[in-house]
Amino acid sequence: MEKKGLYSIAAIGPDMLISGFLQPVPDLTPVIPSVDETSAIDPTICPYESSIIFFYKTWDPYGAFSNFSPHPIQMLDENGDYFTWLSVEHYYQAHKFVGVNDAVAINCVEDIKSSKSPEEASRIGRKMQRQRPDLVTPDWESIKTDVMYRALKCKFSIYPHLNSMLLSTTGCVLVEASPHDLFWGGGRDGEGLNYLGRLLMQLRSEFLGDSQTQNGISVTHQQREDEVKRP
Numbered sequence: 315m316e317k318k319g320l321y322s323i324a325a326i327g328p329d330m331l332i333s334g335f336l337q338p339v340p341d342l343t344p345v346i347p348s349v350d351e352t353s354a355i356d357p358t359i360c361p362y363e364s365s366i367i368f369f370y371k372t373w374d375p376y377g378a379f380s381n382f383s384p385h386p387i388q389m390l391d392e393n394g395d396y397f398t399w400l401s402v403e404h405y406y407q408a409h410k411f412v413g414v415n416d417a418v419a420i421n422c423v424e425d426i427k428s429s430k431s432p433e434e435a436s437r438i439g440r441k442m443q444r445q446r447p448d449l450v451t452p453d454w455e456s457i458k459t460d461v462m463y464r465a466l467k468c469k470f471s472i473y474p475h476l477n478s479m480l481l482s483t484t485g486c487v488l489v490e491a492s493p494h495d496l497f498w499g500g501g502r503d504g505e506g507l508n509y510l511g512r513l514l515m516q517l518r519s520e521f522l523g524d525s526q527t528q529n530g531i532s533v534t535h536q537q538r539e540d541e542v543k544r545p
């Protein structure tokens with residue numbers, strides 16, 4: 315019989331083959347998507363050959379994958395006008411309060427819009443969320459992944475070098491190596507859900523699909539490109 319604290323591949327399953335991590339049993343919340351999940355997100359990944367690219371701070375290798383990287387994005391606002399956000403982080407933090415009919419929330423969005431750095435945007439957004447959770451848009455938990463997806467799609471569409479960088483990681487598992495953030499990041503010991511890594515892998519797969527169909531007959535790429543504005 316297996317002792318508690320000793321982990322075997324049989325107990326853990328093939329997850330171990332991509333992560334290289336032995337997760338404690340029975341705490342099986344994986345940082346890195348399981349083999350099945352991974353190929354559902356990005357069919358180009360071969361779990362048995364994939365390596366892992368960790369990113370976090372903007373000055374790290376692959377730091378441009380961080381939401382704090384200084385890449386402005388242009389997104390349509392509620393009035394149908396384009397607004398330039400200084401980073402994905404600006405857009406993400408502001409959307410915690412966008413559409414909330416309260417002067418404090420409206421001011422907060424304006425403060426985030428005019429904040430000079432992603433760190434400042436994040437400080438303002440997080441502080442307001444902590445102090446006034448009643449001002450966070452009520453469905454935030456269910457829409458935040460979509461908000462992030464839209465911002466990332468814009469970022470990786472309008473900067474060709476970022477798009478190439480993302481495509482150059484094909485076959486690798488991407489993990490935001492945030493030690494604290496257990497939703498967007500992988501956590502300190504692989505206990506996080508790594509949703510930022512997942513979205514980037516999803517986008518990579520979509521871009522790859524687009525470039526493949528572009529060489530064929532599909533025009534969907536152009537249609538999708540029309541959804542985002544180039545700077």
Ligand SMILES: Nc1c(N[C@@H]2O[C@H](COP(=O)(O)O)[C@@H](O)[C@H]2O)[nH]c(=O)[nH]c1=O
Pocket residue numbers: 370371372380381382403406436439440490492495498510
């Ligand atoms: N890259 C990076 C972080 N990670 C980012 O923080 C955001 C999560 O914010 P929240 O939902 O307010 O907790 C999300 O964009 C995630 O990618 N956090 C940092 O303090 N520094 C950093 O360099």
